Amino acid sequence: MELNAQERLKIGEVIQVEIGPVAHGGHFVARHNNQVIFVRHGITGEIAKIKITAVNSKIAHADVIEVITPAPTRVIPPCSYAGKCGGCDFQHVQVDQQREFKRNIILEQFLRIGKIDLLQMGFDLKVEAVEPADGLHWRTRMEFAVSNGGRIGFYGARSNDVVEINDCLIADSRMNVAELANRTWKSDARVEVAVSSTSEVSVVRSGRSISGPTQLIEQVGGNSLKISPSAFWQSHKLAPTTLVKAVISKLEIKKSDHICDLYSGVG
Template sequence: MNAEMVLERVAHGGYVVGRLDGKVVFTTGGLPGEMVRVEITDRGARFDRGWVTEVLKAAPGRVVEPCPIARRCGGCDWQHADAATQLQLKTAVVAEQLQRLAGIAWEGEVEAVPGGLLDWRTRVRYAVDDDGTVGLRARRSHDIVALPEQGCLIAAPGPTVAELEAAAEPGVDLEVTVADGGVTLTSGRRVTGPDPVRQHVLGRTYAVAATGFWQVHPAAAETLTRAVLDGLRPEPGERAMDLYCGVGLFAGALAGAGCMVLGVEAGRGAVELARHNVPEGEFLALPVERADRKMPSWADLIVLDPPRKGAGAAVVRAVAAREPRAIAYVACDPAALARDLRTFAEAGYEPVSIRGFDLFPMTHHIECVAILHPAS
């Protein structure tokens, strides 16, 4: 079914909301204020999904997508929007989520980082079909969209498409990691290039497993670390915790500021690297949700950088119970951030600042850093 409608507002997840006969349609490929023709792709009881097949009246921020597979590939959401419009869309999403889920009236703006819209993603997982063709998953599908001749335009400079196909194994995902020390390709158990890789942030070198977690934008690790340090203002001798610490990025920054640091991370491999990266810190290889009794009963500062689903009420209450003077919450999903901030408010902590960063250009993803203090 194709129908005409006016798109109203941006929604979390890379959608723009429209209505057909009063029913909400979460639409891909549009911008707020546009008149479009939409094909309904999924029907539900409360809302439908659709994608724009024709733009009848374009918004001022619309541009031609630079990538020829942008409309089919699931990797990008906003290639049809210029840089300023992307920031406006993401700002609106953060503000809406904070207001709706936490009752917080946020008046900030999502901040751009150096590097532009393309050539930034340092970690990419490519899908490989049974014939060895390398591509990316289609939107909301397991189908594989073959890479164009120029490759993925948001990927950091690295292997060509021909080099990717030469390294690929049919039916096995191929991961590419571009780090400070070179490029690593991982296909199943076959690794070509350094592993672990090296990353440099604020004077400290971090070893990271080639397929382990690290921020994918080259400016992200330093941007987030500076935001955490600026917000917490650590003092020498303070006791700090880094929860969901990974390989110790924030633990290293806090140790560098003279703090006594405890890191907690579920992944044993990541903890081994964290102990190497931050030898002056202590680390527990436990899920944060199960580490409460192993952690000290108090701390001056706590950083938490949970996965996309957020920390959850139990972890939030455990953090607040230690009565830190300041908390830094690093979030890759504004909805999860808002839910956890609501719980923090119930536990006596309120945000004194919330910053958003566009560390995933062309996509709907946003990174935020909230600094919390005890409620006055």
């Protein structure tokens, strides 16, 4: 539903809303005078004051600036950059509830885009826990922007501004992000860091390897694979093994079978 200029919310306007269901992209849906608002940093069921950050003829975007009635699953984010950088959407939410939100997003996407009701079809969809249980230090591939001051960081949500960081709590600790954050980088650089299952660490600056091997060794299911640090690879350190086991458990493979993994990013 399109609204005329008089009906639309204004950028910078502060209003009070009840936070509705989770949506794709780290947002929650709220409504105000028939206008749909995609809100960051809220939780379903909360009463909050929000500040409008963007508006068009159909929707608005906003950030929570004050929680009036918090949800029981709200927590203090472990990361001091949560809510500033655009990297983590749900650090203010208990980890178990984060998984429930991800489940709801999958169900909603299938229903809204694919017109497929998974629950009605009998699928008991569940987002299972994978170590580490606290949801930190799991990511084995990181890409950093560089600020005008030469420090690494991440872009803010819906922004080209770089939020400088001193560390990243979702990065695998073997990357030593704190050491990289102490360096001065060219402001137009893009810094990629990857760590393999064999603990090799590679740093790539704007497509050029500056430390570590140019090919990482990944071990999955008893096999060793050579992977470029910039190639697609599952970013969660347990994802490759978990996914391979899940597929194999459903295939009823015989010793004489040959299995091909096609169009999988790394071939």
